[in-house]
Amino acid sequence: MAELQVVVNGEAITRDVPESRTLAQFLRLDLGLTGTKIGCEEAECGICTVLVDGLPVDSCIYPVWKAQGKTITSIEGLAHGQDLHPLQSNFIAHGAVQCGFCTPGLIMTSAALLEDHADPTDDDIKHALKDTFCRCTGYTSVIQAIKSAARERRGLPPLPVKDPEVDEPMDVISHSVPPQEVVAKVRGEAKYTDDYVFPGMLSARTLRSPHPHARVLAIRTDRAKALPGVQAVLTHTDVPGENLHGLVYRDWPVLCSDVVRYVGDAVALVAADTAEIAAAALALIEVDYEPLPVVPDPISAHRADAPVLHPQHPTGNLLKHIKVRHGDIDQGFAEADFIVEREYHTPTTEHAFLEPECAIGVPEGYPGHDKLTVYVGSQIPYQDRNQIALAMEMSEERIRVIGTLIGGGFGGKEDIAGQIHVALLATVTQRPVKMLYTRQESLIFHPKRHATIIRIKTGAKRDGRLTAVQAELYGDGGAYASLSDKVMTRATTHATGPYNVPNAKIDCYVMYTNNVPSGAFRGFGVTQSAFAVEQNMDILAEALGIDPLEFRLINAQKVGVTTATGQLLRESVGLIETISDVKRDMLAQHNGNGFQWTWREGHKAYAWGMACSYKNTGLGGGAPDKSEAEVEAYEDGSVEVRSAAADMGQGIAHVVAQCTAEEMHIPYERVRALLCDTDLTPNGGPTTASRQTFMTGNAARIAASALREAITRSAAEMLDVPPEQIRYEEGLLRYNGSSVELGTVVSWMKAQGLQPRARHEYWAPPTQPLGSGGDMHFAFSYATQAALVEVDLDTGEVHVHKVMSSTDIGRAINPLMLQGQIEGGIVMALGNCLTEAFIIENGVPWTTLLSRYKMPSIKHAPEIVSRLVEDRSAEGPYGAKGVGEIPSINTTPAICNAIYNATGVRIYSLPVDQDALLRAIKHGEAEIHTAWQDVQ
Amino acid sequence: MSTLWNHYHTPKTIDEALKLLTDYGGQARIIAGGTDLLVDMRAGQHPAHEALIDITAIPEMSAIYRQEDRIYIGAGVTHTQIVRSAELQAHARCLVESCGVVGGPQVRNVATLGGNVAHALPAGDGTVSLVALAAEAEVIQAGERRWLPIGDLYLGPGKSLVDSTRDLLIQFRLRATGAREATAFSRIMRPQGVALPILGCAVWVRLDDTLTHYDSARVCIAPTGPTPERATEIEQALAGKPATAETIQQVILIAMEALHPRTSKYRATAEYRKEMIGVLLERTLSAAVTRAKGG
Ligand SMILES: Cc1cc2nc3c(=O)[nH]c(=O)nc-3n(C[C@H](O)[C@H](O)[C@H](O)COP(=O)(O)OP(=O)(O)OC[C@H]3O[C@@H](n4cnc5c(N)ncnc54)[C@H](O)[C@@H]3O)c2cc1C
Numbered sequence A: 001m002a003e004l005q006v007v008v009n010g011e012a013i014t015r016d017v018p019e020s021r022t023l024a025q026f027l028r029l030d031l032g033l034t035g036t037k038i039g040c041e042e043a044e045c046g047i048c049t050v051l052v053d054g055l056p057v058d059s060c061i062y063p064v065w066k067a068q069g070k071t072i073t074s075i076e077g078l079a080h081g082q083d084l085h086p087l088q089s090n091f092i093a094h095g096a097v098q099c100g101f102c103t104p105g106l107i108m109t110s111a112a113l114l115e116d117h118a119d120p121t122d123d124d125i126k127h128a129l130k131d132t133f134c135r136c137t138g139y140t141s142v143i144q145a146i147k148s149a150a151r152e153r154r155g156l157p158p159l160p161v162k163d164p165e166v167d168e169p170m171d172v173i174s175h176s177v178p179p180q181e182v183v184a185k186v187r188g189e190a191k192y193t194d195d196y197v198f199p200g201m202l203s204a205r206t207l208r209s210p211h212p213h214a215r216v217l218a219i220r221t222d223r224a225k226a227l228p229g230v231q232a233v234l235t236h237t238d239v240p241g242e243n244l245h246g247l248v249y250r251d252w253p254v255l256c257s258d259v260v261r262y263v264g265d266a267v268a269l270v271a272a273d274t275a276e277i278a279a280a281a282l283a284l285i286e287v288d289y290e291p292l293p294v295v296p297d298p299i300s301a302h303r304a305d306a307p308v309l310h311p312q313h314p315t316g317n318l319l320k321h322i323k324v325r326h327g328d329i330d331q332g333f334a335e336a337d338f339i340v341e342r343e344y345h346t347p348t349t350e351h352a353f354l355e356p357e358c359a360i361g362v363p364e365g366y367p368g369h370d371k372l373t374v375y376v377g378s379q380i381p382y383q384d385r386n387q388i389a390l391a392m393e394m395s396e397e398r399i400r401v402i403g404t405l406i407g408g409g410f411g412g413k414e415d416i417a418g419q420i421h422v423a424l425l426a427t428v429t430q431r432p433v434k435m436l437y438t439r440q441e442s443l444i445f446h447p448k449r450h451a452t453i454i455r456i457k458t459g460a461k462r463d464g465r466l467t468a469v470q471a472e473l474y475g476d477g478g479a480y481a482s483l484s485d486k487v488m489t490r491a492t493t494h495a496t497g498p499y500n501v502p503n504a505k506i507d508c509y510v511m512y513t514n515n516v517p518s519g520a521f522r523g524f525g526v527t528q529s530a531f532a533v534e535q536n537m538d539i540l541a542e543a544l545g546i547d548p549l550e551f552r553l554i555n556a557q558k559v560g561v562t563t564a565t566g567q568l569l570r571e572s573v574g575l576i577e578t579i580s581d582v583k584r585d586m587l588a589q590h591n592g593n594g595f596q597w598t599w600r601e602g603h604k605a606y607a608w609g610m611a612c613s614y615k616n617t618g619l620g621g622g623a624p625d626k627s628e629a630e631v632e633a634y635e636d637g638s639v640e641v642r643s644a645a646a647d648m649g650q651g652i653a654h655v656v657a658q659c660t661a662e663e664m665h666i667p668y669e670r671v672r673a674l675l676c677d678t679d680l681t682p683n684g685g686p687t688t689a690s691r692q693t694f695m696t697g698n699a700a701r702i703a704a705s706a707l708r709e710a711i712t713r714s715a716a717e718m719l720d721v722p723p724e725q726i727r728y729e730e731g732l733l734r735y736n737g738s739s740v741e742l743g744t745v746v747s748w749m750k751a752q753g754l755q756p757r758a759r760h761e762y763w764a765p766p767t768q769p770l771g772s773g774g775d776m777h778f779a780f781s782y783a784t785q786a787a788l789v790e791v792d793l794d795t796g797e798v799h800v801h802k803v804m805s806s807t808d809i810g811r812a813i814n815p816l817m818l819q820g821q822i823e824g825g826i827v828m829a830l831g832n833c834l835t836e837a838f839i840i841e842n843g844v845p846w847t848t849l850l851s852r853y854k855m856p857s858i859k860h861a862p863e864i865v866s867r868l869v870e871d872r873s874a875e876g877p878y879g880a881k882g883v884g885e886i887p888s889i890n891t892t893p894a895i896c897n898a899i900y901n902a903t904g905v906r907i908y909s910l911p912v913d914q915d916a917l918l919r920a921i922k923h924g925e926a927e928i929h930t931a932w933q934d935v936q
Numbered sequence B: 001m002s003t004l005w006n007h008y009h010t011p012k013t014i015d016e017a018l019k020l021l022t023d024y025g026g027q028a029r030i031i032a033g034g035t036d037l038l039v040d041m042r043a044g045q046h047p048a049h050e051a052l053i054d055i056t057a058i059p060e061m062s063a064i065y066r067q068e069d070r071i072y073i074g075a076g077v078t079h080t081q082i083v084r085s086a087e088l089q090a091h092a093r094c095l096v097e098s099c100g101v102v103g104g105p106q107v108r109n110v111a112t113l114g115g116n117v118a119h120a121l122p123a124g125d126g127t128v129s130l131v132a133l134a135a136e137a138e139v140i141q142a143g144e145r146r147w148l149p150i151g152d153l154y155l156g157p158g159k160s161l162v163d164s165t166r167d168l169l170i171q172f173r174l175r176a177t178g179a180r181e182a183t184a185f186s187r188i189m190r191p192q193g194v195a196l197p198i199l200g201c202a203v204w205v206r207l208d209d210t211l212t213h214y215d216s217a218r219v220c221i222a223p224t225g226p227t228p229e230r231a232t233e234i235e236q237a238l239a240g241k242p243a244t245a246e247t248i249q250q251v252i253l254i255a256m257e258a259l260h261p262r263t264s265k266y267r268a269t270a271e272y273r274k275e276m277i278g279v280l281l282e283r284t285l286s287a288a289v290t291r292a293k294g295g
């Protein structure tokens, strides 16, 4: 066949290209245009969208030879030189870019829309972007950005940015500065792991167990090794150090030796010249398995006769029994006038970050690499290094982990994915090795949100005061511990809800099973318990005849309350204010005839439902929690802040840069953040538990302030003026009506042999372990949300129209990006409620394709009214506490409470099933205990 | 990501395409938009092929045109072309409605009507409308070119009369709706799981001269069996009846008796589907009657 002739971004290209290429591969591999991202290769996610002759197509399933003679536009072709396309500039201005991995796809799909619709409505936008997903933003800002860009293209002024109101903005803090690297993200120039290419790089793949539980009898790799182009085939015998990893318990084999414990367990590795050869080699590895009985769920796991999955674990399949004891439970229920006891079920759910896991290993001695180096978009770079070192039997100093941009994480990129594997392969082959997981591999492999069974009994007095909560939780920990211990501890300690509950007895059993491991997922267990707690609250409120808002106000935690873990709340408890905000906003919603909780229009039932939540900031529970940051000033007047704190889109990069700019009294534009390089950046600790703003924000703040003082001292000496007379303004040091550039002082310091650099190791206030009483956590964030749902009484379909939200985050460091976190959290939680379940049948996943896991699309995006409460935390940076998780906790119960208010049917199992809901409505049943995955 | 196909051909004529199929002797497969084929191949639900033969560059298969009272639609016509066709908007509205809800723009810009039919799922959205429109399909099998009623192409779920390693689906034709005639399509989806409709329904109605009664009707509700079929019980029940809400309620009862949708795992219970038959008939018949009256 003739050569391929196409026009790409205005340039005519003639190339000899393999006929088996897709357009996405052609752009990325042959032309090096890596702005086009690949998220699924199933035509599901839409982030690979490019324009062919002006029409958007999914380039991942578009054979490049189909494009013969056609004109292709990718994200790189949108800007004119330095001038951004209005979509690009408006995505930045309206805060529509978080991790940025979806951004090229969203922008390209929108670009085509604007060609057809110069003035698109919300409906036009939702129609056009229906199959282009974003997991971070919740779409509200995306819609706003597109409309604003459309206006600019019509010669009108852009739409105003919906910047939330904040208290007492400082110079840089509490201002919506643009996030770091955002221009590169909208231009398609930002580099994620798969975008890195090294000369001589090999492609790697992992052979995974097809069995949920089996003995490995033999592994034969000869045929695979003999395949031309294969450079290495490794099994457990090739792991030089400890063949186990794990963040809390080291129970997860790097490569399985005798037993596999879930479908997806890694058995062997291949590195080959191309991805195709690597895949072909996988098929040549022969493994003899002897299937073993499967432990399919946590209840079976707890039975005395269940096969024991980890014989070395002291409590057998019981990964952990977590207990909360508070007051006198019998007395509590004896005092109650009303008691409700219900059982709730939540399914396993998937993060569906849009960037599948990828890691690159580069051997020691490869040009530019004096250490064994791993490039990876991970949430915990220093722990990665530690785990690689143990498996490789090397000292940590000989290993470098470089964090790349992360295309979303949400808790799903904390555990080891390919990090150790590429380190092994690079060392053995002495070549760079890239391990890119396919979406389908990512789905079956990485730890998920725990499926739970939660039985909860709540008692209250006639006057509305809660007297007791008793609960029993079962969590499906899956095959390996991952963060189960910590996650389910949070589910347990938060099982009273954010209320004053004088008596509590809560038991949680996290079990090992043969399912995919469960671990961290935004909300960290509290998402599950809130689903149960907040529905019990509404059931009680109804039984007591008290308005749900009032009922929560009566019981809301406030300063002076002691939590069920024995922690006296001394400050920063903004829950009541969040309830009042939502109450005010919700009551203002009426059609002229007063607020109604519920009403009908034709065959549609409408109702509001609400829920409250709280979530700790930081590790807590007695775990020493620290973060380190370093700030350095340069002769050009710029400042770099460094910390290995991962930014997966949530925005720690701009948070530390803002803290630095604030303390140094310099413009934000002069500060850049360097994150996640174990050689260049000190340890910021894990990006988990909503801890980074508080922890690394503080470390950066204190380091920057120390650096400013050092610079002031030097300047005073250099200029011979008293330090008190030096003021900072716009990057200048002013004194006595004169001024000097910051860079000049830095040069002077260097000439004197002084380092214009400061480092701070920030230690969080100490916490106490569960069961010891005292402060288990150093801060809590609070939120209240109300959802307006529409239920179609003919079809059972549920639609969420509006969400009123108020969130106490202490201080909004960057109000617009914070709002993005909240909107994104709400839509993610809406998915948790209405669309998402990762289905496993007797240990075998059914959800092996992204097309079988539906996350919310732009069509699901409700109108969101979000308010901020800034009840300062004394210890937090400028009063800030965590924000990452809190917004994604109460949307689910708020929607379920609304569905009950609309229909009289209560949802005990997620996600909501329109089929079961309609049948319940038709049969006059008041409860649903099945979800859509139960349709058999 | 191992190679799913080694060669890719874009013939410009039907003869060229047929010759390629013959030359590869069953080792090549027709591809149109690839939105079913490539996705299935990637998921391992369809074998790899030595070559793919792309029919979308064949002008004869990529056009929509009218000849007398018939509209012809090439098998390689995309969903976007259908949605944008003024001819189809005016005279085969249900097809426009059904093709308009398939995927997002990225899928509709490449996915073809021929692919939807050759993929042979009973509830393919375009399929359901073609059946209600009593469309015919032109195929080439073993060198023989012939027109068949659309229903004859469906042998079972995912099983087509057209063997896409040897045969070619060339085009469809259907009668344009005229005075007193109209069509409508609607479907029920669920937000979870695979993007297959729980139930889809297309109707074609012709009213009598007074515009008060049904003269005749055609109805397709799917999936209610392994292949998409006309609901003749409903069609007979409608003929001659007043075009009123009461009639719709009556035929819903008949439909509930006559049709037996199944429970399918992770998709819908039989009971739910039965309920949806009523909802869809109500929606589509009332829309079609309004349109036939000129509304
Ligand atoms: C995200 C997504 C959403 C979707 N949503 C829907 C939906 O809502 N409703 C729906 O019905 N479908 C849906 N589909 C399925 C698919 O898009 C349609 O079935 C589409 O019409 C298939 O057309 P295609 O041109 O892509 O077919 P291809 O994938 O190219 O081909 C499909 C099959 O037909 C054969 N074939 C194609 N053309 C010919 C021909 N002319 N002669 C002989 N054989 C031929 C091929 O060999 C192959 O076996 C969706 C797909 C995706 C990826």
Ligand code: FES
Pocket (backbone or CB within 6 Å): A037, A038, A039, A040, A041, A042, A043, A044, A045, A046, A047, A048, A049, A058, A059, A060, A061
């Ligand atoms: S749709 Fe192409 S990568 Fe997801």
Ligand code: FES
Pocket (backbone or CB within 6 Å): A096, A097, A098, A099, A100, A101, A102, A103, A133, A134, A135, A136, A137, A354, A407, A408, A649
């Ligand atoms: S910003 Fe959209 S997926 Fe992260």
